[in-house]
Amino acid sequence: MLKEGDLAPEFDLPADGGKRLVLKAFRGGPVVLYFYPKDNTEGCTIEAKEFSDLAPKFARAGVTVIGISPDSPKSHDKFICKHELALLLASDEEKTVAEAYGVWVEKSMYGRKYMGVERATFAISPKGHIARIWRKVSPRGHAAEVLEWARGAGGETRKPKRAKN
Numbered sequence: 001m002l003k004e005g006d007l008a009p010e011f012d013l014p015a016d017g018g019k020r021l022v023l024k025a026f027r028g029g030p031v032v033l034y035f036y037p038k039d040n041t042e043g044c045t046i047e048a049k050e051f052s053d054l055a056p057k058f059a060r061a062g063v064t065v066i067g068i069s070p071d072s073p074k075s076h077d078k079f080i081c082k083h084e085l086a087l088l089l090a091s092d093e094e095k096t097v098a099e100a101y102g103v104w105v106e107k108s109m110y111g112r113k114y115m116g117v118e119r120a121t122f123a124i125s126p127k128g129h130i131a132r133i134w135r136k137v138s139p140r141g142h143a144a145e146v147l148e149w150a151r152g153a154g155g156e157t158r159k160p161k162r163a164k165n
Contacts, residue, residue, distance in 0.1 A: 004133055014091045015090045021090045023124070027126065029062055030064070030126055031066060033068060034051065035121070036069050037070075039069060044069070047143065063150050067087055068089070069091070070092055103117055121134040134146070
């Protein structure tokens with residue numbers, strides 16, 4: 001199980017719009033990875049819309065937000081288009097990244113057990129360490145909570161301000 005301070009597991013995943021997202025490429029700036037179970041489901045749509053609505057504020061704080069689910073890049077493209085999302089969405093169809101982050105877990109619904117993605121968020125520092133973990137989050141209001149943390153107690157995740165000349 002990952003804990004705060006651990007080096008964040010690297011990944012190279014296909015993403016929306018035919019892109020590839022490589023965690024190392026974001027080194028030098030803070031990253032928020034939020035794992036969600038499925039495109040176009042109620043909770044996942046709420047969470048994605050809230051992160052998307054706050055995207056300009058995350059950008060002003062210097063934070064890159066990436067959503068990760070087992071859905072295909074094509075599904076992500078449709079999800080983004082349908083809900084006019086301003087997000088980067090990575091596709092973890094093999095669930096290797098979800099497993100590395102410990103969010104591919106046994107779940108239960110109506111007495112039936114199955115494997116699925118636990119809704120969780122990881123803040124990653126500019127140096128690539130896990131700065132904060134939110135597990136089993138509620139979709140509504142979570143993006144605002146993450147933004148508040150990034151602006152305030154972000155510690156190492158916050159970019160240092162450059163001196164004015």
